[in-house]
Amino acid sequence: MMMHVPDYRLEPFHRHSMLEIGCCLEGEGVFHFGHKSYPIKPGDIYVVNPVEPHRAQSDPDQPAQFLFVFFEPSIWLHTDKELLLPFLYRPEGFENRIPASVACATGMKEALLIMWNEYCRRDPGFHYMIKGHLMNICASLLRYYNPSPDLLEASNVLSAYRTLRPVIQFLEQNYHDPLTVNDVSSVLHLSPSRTQVLFREAVGMGFAQYLRSVRVHAAKDLLIRTSLPVTEICQQSGFQSQAAFYRAFEDQVGMKPSDYRNLLSGIFS
DNA sequence: CTTCAGTCCGTGCGACATTA
């Protein structure tokens, strides 16, 4: 668990290897999840799985204070697999934010504060208390999102993700290099087609599409945070040609890189 | 889980357009 106040400056997107639940305790700002953005309000609950890139940005005048809990899927995997269903979402179309106005958000905030108190005091058995409240929160998420109860699929997704985790981390660090599915399948000691199947199961897209999305995210960061020319950003993001960069960017973001920079430089300057 | 073959689509090259 951790308390965190996001910077008012725009930080790069990041992912965690664990599942994440956050609550805004005070302040305001913007929470970005891939192409989605939510205005931060006190009492909001945020849900993130290990696949989705995200970042929070505080309002300079009213910094947002967050309480986060991170946990491994394995704690529910063998006993209460159903509690993992809310985290097995596909980023497109998923609402990461549960607004403070929703009744269950209040209950989850209270549970998180009790967990934080237990975490700080570390009285005997505190980890059982934390786990109990975490189970309560995950059950509330299950009711709120009401996901498809396909436990077999859930199991496959988690299994695929565990297998792919080293490759996903490898891609985060090496997206700027020319990479093929053969490169990463040899890391896993699997065939390229098996690697493709695992990508489809774990992140809902093929290897090439996933790599492109990582590169477009990197390009978006550079467009906002630097004044580098688009051609330079294209190279630094790992695209081998400008044409490929333009098409991938427009396909995922819905606008040209230059338009994206003009639009967001006005907001974040 | 692998291999293989067929299909599809993204990439890269080069040319052209636009802008400062």
Place this chain on the structure above:
DNA sequence: TAATGTCGCACGGACTGAAG
């Protein structure tokens, strides 16, 4: 006129499904 942005097209790699 140079830098930057856009587009068309051929090809190679990604993806898929079948067979084992």
